Amino acid sequence: MLQSSRRFSPFQIALVSGAIATTATLSVYAPVSSRSIRTSLQDNSPKILVDEVWQLVNTEYVDGTFNKINWQTVRQDLLSRNYTSKEQAYTAVKQALEKLNDPYTRFLDPKQFEALTDQTSGELSGVGIRLELNEKTNKLTVVEAIANSPALAAGIKAGDEILAINGKPTRGLDVQQASSLIRGKAGTLITLRIGRSGKTTDLRLTRATIEVPTVRYTLKQEGKRRVGYISLREFSSHAAEQMQRAIQDLNRQQVDAYVLDLRGNPGGLLQASIEIARMWMENGAIVKTVDRAGASDQSIANRTSLTNRPLAVLVDGNSASASEILAGALQDNNRAVIVGSQTFGKALVQSVHSLSDGSGLAVTIAHYYTPKGTDISHKGITPNIKLDLTEAQAQTLSSNPALVATPNDPQYARAIAALSTNSFASSSPNQSFK
Known part of the structure; x- marks a missing residue:
């Protein structure tokens, strides 16, 4: 899978996303409708779009039973209709996709598709x-x-x-x-x-x-420790290079430990999550994806880590998708202590395609698992140190962003305490956290 970029067009993006954001990888594909389909439907252009959507789902959807509905009958119904506008075709497509009972397989009108590609491009x-x-x-x-x-x-x-x-x-x-x-x-x-x-x-x-900057970082003096704090907002196409610059700069400042903040991060590009995991992990598995045919693909660390300093990762209920891939890889490999709330819990992979009229389609194409084979779907990742914020604490941090990653931030403070009492890194695979 290649990293997403607006320079590719037309394109497909594979997504793993929580709150219907993105975790994406990209490869170049033309829209799926063949020339013969276009010729046979040229008298009614909205039908071209309808059949593009149907063909993509038919080819890629992770559930070969299509939620136990007859997908061929759905096509016959879609193409038997006369559409007087693209909007009618959009409505018909959305209604057909609802039959799959999968909120992540979804149609995107041109404005929604543009917003999504802008987001993933960074x-x-x-x-x-x-x-x-x-x-x-x-x-x-x-x-x-x-x-x-x-x-x-x-x-x-x-x-x-x-x-x-x-x-x-x-x-x-x-x-x-x-x-x-x-x-x-x-x-x-x-x-x-x-x-x-x-x-x-x-x-x-x-x-x-x-x-767009998606990585923000600073050096913090926490007692006698120099802590590199890095906040990652989403996994855009520039996230990995921004993360690399952050780690390298903090390394030059001779930090003793790191805190990686993934709270509120809804996901982004799959390849970005893999590349960032490799910056923290010298070896070990990162994530495994399995498609509808049972074929699996496993990504592993490749001895290109940038640091082995102790690491704590902050997560919450809005840490989803690529955030869960990264947190799961670091946790399963005992590379970091995970602190915060249960994560979102989405373990499906989508591909996003551009369609002939500028709209788009997201299709669930695979399931992913953490290195230990855990399926986090609807469950999320359980932190090593579970600490939920009260409503009052969450409101205080939301209304006063300057308090985030300070002693007034309970989850950050707990991460600092863990870093002060433990030394955990990739070189210590048997380290446990209390």
């Missing part, structure tokens, strides 16, 4: 700012100007207010609406009216393709 085309709607001022406010972005180069800072976009006032717009106006084709111009300390300035920026 890139955006815009000026490179993260926005929020300030609760006190009710104004769109910059949270961050992304590194190497037009916004940062123009001097935009956290706290700046976005008052107008190309002359259109932003009052009344939500973050999503403003973001859609700011994004656009790389190389095109946009004017933002910026408010700062009571003064306004119009900035003319050129949109660019920007790598």
Whole structure:
């Protein structure tokens, strides 16, 4: 499986995802409809789309019984209808997929498909700012100007207010609406009216393709220990290279241990999870996938680890998919202590295909298992140190992000305590955690 990238088109992405996000690998495939199918259906183009979907499910779906329904009869029904619009075809396809009783096999309209591929690519085309709607001022406010972005180069800072976009006032717009106006084709111009300390300035920026940071890290002094804290938000196509840079930089700072935060990480590219596991593991199995024919594929570490320092991994109920693959590999190989709440519990792999009209289809194609053969579906991974946050604690951290990964963060504090009393790494395969 190859790593996902927007440079491939048309394409297929294999997904392992929890909260219907993605964990993806990619290989290049044309849409499945053959020329003969297109010729026979050319009088009704929506039927081409319908048959593309049917053919993909028929070829790839992990359950050869199709949830005990007659999939051939479904095709006959779909192609017997007359569709006067693509929207009618979309509805028919969605209804057919519901018969599989699999929420992860799903149709994506063009906007949904574009959003998914943007997410997995780890890139955006815009000026490179993260926005929020300030609760006190009710104004769109910059949270961050992304590194190497037009916004940062123009001097935009956290706290700046976005008052107008190309002359259109932003009052009344939500973050999503403003973001859609700011994004656009790389190389095109946009004017933002910026408010700062009571003064306004119009900035003319050129949109660019920007790598979205999904890895954030810092060096923390915890007592006598130098701890490298790394937060991974999702497994995008740039996550592995960002993780590599983070580990290498922290290694240069001579950290004694690491905390890898996967809380709230819903998944991403499968290949990214495998590559990142290899950065922490010198040897051992990472994950095994099994398709509907029973054929299995196992990924293993390849002696390319970047560190053997003690490692703690933070997880919660929103750690899903690729997060569970990584956490499961590190736990089963006794490479890390897992701290936090039970994870999401999804062990299915999807492939995502582009369709002829710009829409997409996600199809469940395989089941995955942890190195010890554990099926975590609907169960999740049980942390070595199980510690659930109270509602009050979760609310405090949510409303005060600066408290995350501090002594005010109970799960992080417990991970630091574990690191202080244990020495666990790939070189200590028999280490146990209390």
